[in-house]
Amino acid sequence: MNLDSVFRLESLYREERRRVLATTVRLTGDFDLSEEAVQDAFVAALEQWPRDGTPASPYAWLVSTARHRVVDQLRRRGRFEAHIEMERLAELEGAEIDLSEAAMVDDQLRLIFTCCHPALAVDAQVALTLQTVCGLTAEQIARCFLTPVATMAQRLVRVKRKIRDARLPFAMPPRDRLAERLDGVMLVVYLVFTEGYAATTGKVWIMRPLSDEAIRLGRLLCELIPRNPELRALLALMLLHDSRRQARTGPDEEIVTLEDQDRALWDRREIAEGVPLLETALRDGAKSEYALQASIAALHVRAGRAEDTDWGQIARLYDALLRKRPSPVVELNRAAAVAMAEGPSRGLALIAELEAKGDLAGYHLLPAAKADLLRRKGQWREAADAYRQALQLVANDPERRYLARRLEEVEQRGLRRS
Amino acid sequence: MEYLLLIYNNEADFDKMSQTEMGAMYQDFMAYTKDIQKSGHHRAGKQLQPVATATTVRLKDGKRTVTDGPFAETREQLGGFYWIEAKDLDEALAIAERCPSARMGSVEVRPMVPPHS
Numbered sequence: 001m002n003l004d005s006v007f008r009l010e011s012l013y014r015e016e017r018r019r020v021l022a023t024t025v026r027l028t029g030d031f032d033l034s035e036e037a038v039q040d041a042f043v044a045a046l047e048q049w050p051r052d053g054t055p056a057s058p059y060a061w062l063v064s065t066a067r068h069r070v071v072d073q074l075r076r077r078g079r080f081e082a083h084i085e086m087e088r089l090a091e092l093e094g095a096e097i098d099l100s101e102a103a104m105v106d107d108q109l110r111l112i113f114t115c116c117h118p119a120l121a122v123d124a125q126v127a128l129t130l131q132t133v134c135g136l137t138a139e140q141i142a143r144c145f146l147t148p149v150a151t152m153a154q155r156l157v158r159v160k161r162k163i164r165d166a167r168l169p170f171a172m173p174p175r176d177r178l179a180e181r182l183d184g185v186m187l188v189v190y191l192v193f194t195e196g197y198a199a200t201t202g203k204v205w206i207m208r209p210l211s212d213e214a215i216r217l218g219r220l221l222c223e224l225i226p227r228n229p230e231l232r233a234l235l236a237l238m239l240l241h242d243s244r245r246q247a248r249t250g251p252d253e254e255i256v257t258l259e260d261q262d263r264a265l266w267d268r269r270e271i272a273e274g275v276p277l278l279e280t281a282l283r284d285g286a287k288s289e290y291a292l293q294a295s296i297a298a299l300h301v302r303a304g305r306a307e308d309t310d311w312g313q314i315a316r317l318y319d320a321l322l323r324k325r326p327s328p329v330v331e332l333n334r335a336a337a338v339a340m341a342e343g344p345s346r347g348l349a350l351i352a353e354l355e356a357k358g359d360l361a362g363y364h365l366l367p368a369a370k371a372d373l374l375r376r377k378g379q380w381r382e383a384a385d386a387y388r389q390a391l392q393l394v395a396n397d398p399e400r401r402y403l404a405r406r407l408e409e410v411e412q413r414g415l416r417r418s
Numbered sequence: 419m420e421y422l423l424l425i426y427n428n429e430a431d432f433d434k435m436s437q438t439e440m441g442a443m444y445q446d447f448m449a450y451t452k453d454i455q456k457s458g459h460h461r462a463g464k465q466l467q468p469v470a471t472a473t474t475v476r477l478k479d480g481k482r483t484v485t486d487g488p489f490a491e492t493r494e495q496l497g498g499f500y501w502i503e504a505k506d507l508d509e510a511l512a513i514a515e516r517c518p519s520a521r522m523g524s525v526e527v528r529p530m531v532p533p534h535s
Binding site: 117119165166167168171173174 | 505511527
């Protein structure tokens with residue numbers, strides 16, 4: 001076999017798999033069978049194209065091959081299951097394939113909206129989107145979420161069973177639900193991104209493939225639904241966060257805080273794409289939490305040195321976030337921003353209020369933030385106590401090492417003074 | 419495709435309702451039933467007596483035990499059902515959402531196993 005055509009097929013697989021699958025699901029209405037059939041169609045292409053030449057429309061060839069496979073499967077099952085209607089199968093085989101760009105866009109959107117249907121559990125939405133829309137295998141997804149493969153495979157089987165048995169429509173949401181459903185899609189994309197950005201447990205601090213997939217999803221959505229300010233804000237947010245990736249860890253995977261990061265390591269290309277994207281999104285009325293968070297990220301990116309950061313403006317953006325949705329974690333971030341703008345004492349007072357409320361009991365970043373401010377004030381002993389508290393609660397290895405390093409530092413400073 | 423809408427309410431809420439409020443709620447249910455009958459989605463529907471009237475039966479090793487009350491105590495209790503016909507889950511959810519109980523309690527939407535499978 002010609003190696004060249006194998007490579008061409010591989011890149012075609014990456015580019016076309018999702019579109020072929022989306023159309024096959026629409027034509028056949030069967031999620032599970034379509035997935036298998038699309039794999040089979042690519043295998044068939046691998047055998048036939050090098051021999052017979054690449055068809056004029058690879059997409060149409062793949063869709064029609066996949067569709068035949070699904071119909072074959074259904075026919076085989078039909079012998080055992082009386083509810084499969086034979087007439088529908090014939091109709092299905094004969095239906096014309098719409099090759100227009102618009103039809104392909106709609107199919108892909110239908111696929112995404114189905115995967116992110118609110119009738120499905122959020123973790124199942126995330127897993128299904130990664131599998132069907134991004135083309136990750138159950139093994140890869142399991143590895144990303146540090147879940148046993150069997151658990152992830154089970155989750156995927158269950159969610160597809162629900163789609164089939166509860167008859168989730170493979171359709172665009174009605175116009176009056178579009179905004180609400182798009183919120184759900186954005187949440188899934190954002191969850192994929194944040195999971196990739198900071199693994200909550202385990203050893204690895206940054207799960208690269210997931211943030212890449214999330215950014216790819218964000219781009220795809222901006223392409224499929226152009227001129228949507230909230231989608232652009234979400235993509236901008238991910239790009240701006242991701243731009244700092246290189247700088248966030250040191251040579252031994254240790255955490256480098258925003259303040260200590262080498263800003264020369266920030267990804268200029270992602271910043272150059274993210275900042276104008278956010279500006280147009282805001283101009284067009286973006287006002288979601290993503291837009292506010294992206295605005296905060298943009299203020300960090302804009303500061304040439306850590307001490308140039310406009311913390312006052314960042315604190316005000318956190319205020320706006322809190323007005324949208326009260327959250328103790330956002331309150332903690334706001335306290336840190338206020339501390340940077342107005343001094344650590346003011347921040348410590350806000351953290352004390354949060355502590356008294358008890359909403360963040362058990363959350364390691366509360367004592368960690370407190371420790372950081374006490375350290376800035378030179379209250380070494382109190383800072384050490386707070387670092388110890390944080391260390392008892394932290395679950396992520398790199399974060400643990402960071403806190404331990406800080407603890408050692410304040411302990412030594414405390415000794416030197418006394 | 420057939421779905422069962424299981425209607426859950428907190429029965430204690432009904433005790434707090436005035437005569438007029440109760441009347442208005444029944445009016446709402448009647449209007450809703452008529453509505454989904456007219457649109458052709460309605461198959462059947464019944465209101466159930468309060469959970470205090472429930473009895474649970476189990477047969478273990480051929481021995482029958484009868485106990486007072488429902489299978490499990492819950493904050494909201496099953497108060498009735500609608501058996502509907504809908505094109506897909508989205509249509510079923512849109513019908514369920516209009517049910518008066520969606521506002522007061524909750525409505526669980528369960529697909530029925532299709533015949534012959």
